[in-house]
Amino acid sequence: MPAIKITALRKSFNRVAVLKDVSIEVQKGEMVALIGSSGSGKSTLMRHLSGLTFANRNSPSTVEVLGRKVQQNGRPAKELRATRARIGNVFQQFNLVNRLSVQTNVLIGALSRIPTYRSLLGWFTDEEKLKALEALESVGLRQHALKRASDLSGGQQQRVAIARALMQEAEIILADEPIASLDPESSRQVMETLQRINREMGITVVVTLHQVEYAQKYCSRAIALKEGEIYFDGSIDGLETSLLTDLYGTRISEGTLGSQAHEVPAKHAHLDLNPELNPV
Structure with a gap:
């Protein structure tokens, strides 16, 4: 039984499709990096896992965590509250x-x-x-x-x-941009902490990151989103420079991977102006 199973997840804001038939499985004990440019749908996907956001009504979407449904067809599952108790959320703003x-x-x-x-x-x-x-x-x-x-x-x-x-x-930790506002040393300590509890306690960790070099250093698998669709899903070693250049829409050279990958393509910039309407 996978720790997380998402099937045909669809989500739109103001009739703009943010997630387009996304299907993912994460196995227990994995530490997975969710990457992609701003506006790709990373944070929206994470919010669906704990039932903070729901898929389009009457869509065939299903989200299951630890063998229990979180939502189905855009509606919360009856066992949502009990499932949430098994999910730990780590947010960018600490909360x-x-x-x-x-x-x-x-x-x-x-x-x-x-x-x-x-x-x-x-x-x-x-x-x-x-x-x-x-x-x-x-x-x-x-x-x-x-x-x-x-x-x-x-x-x-x-x-x-x-x-x-x-x-x-928590049996699963969802960390949404946990190091986005931190300095390099603090970022290292946070990522090392997540990696250690993943390895020593077997807790499944899914972490969204803009800094690709941290994903490469601390995670074994990456899932990349581009314009609301799965662009890459595989071993972290498969994140080649050419793939990342296409993913982020900018030239990326070795040695400057993290800083360049953080650039936002102009066509996605408008999605950050209103995070309530476009929480991606």
Whole structure:
């Protein structure tokens, strides 16, 4: 049973097709890079996996995660809430509560498993608090547990978000542009953290990236989208310079792969102006 199975996924915004019959399978324990220029549909695809966005109504689209349907024919599945509890999301903007401590932000990952009255009161057991510290240890931040989240650097906050997913006991982590706003050293630490928990804990990781060199260094497989369709799906070693040049619509030379691949073709630039209408 694959960790993720997408069949004939179609999505349009304002009658503009963003995803066109996309079908993908990701096996358990894989670490997959989802790449492509801005406007290619990467983030929209990721949002479908956790039911944050739904396919076109009455389309034949199906999204399954860990053997359970997330959505079918553009409608949420009955088991969506239970499936979401097994999916950890890491966003570009960290999505932490800045006024709360680092440890409390990690504990938030347990809310789906504790009684409602305890979640409303913010009441966590000593065992849960210890588990949060262990999650922080896994990402190298245990010593910062009592600090306010706002006191950490961007890279550290992103690793707290990963620890929150570990606290959630997520079996899949979806990381959407987790290093887009980080400096090179922080980017390295975040990607190494994702790679380590993938290898040591067997957690399936799907990460969207603009920086192709990070995909090549940390992921074993790449799925490339171009204009809403699968352009490449295979071993990371198959990402040859000529393929990437065609994918990103600009000349890419060896040694400048990452910076050049981040360029956005002019015909896609308008899609970034309104992320609510075009979350790609």
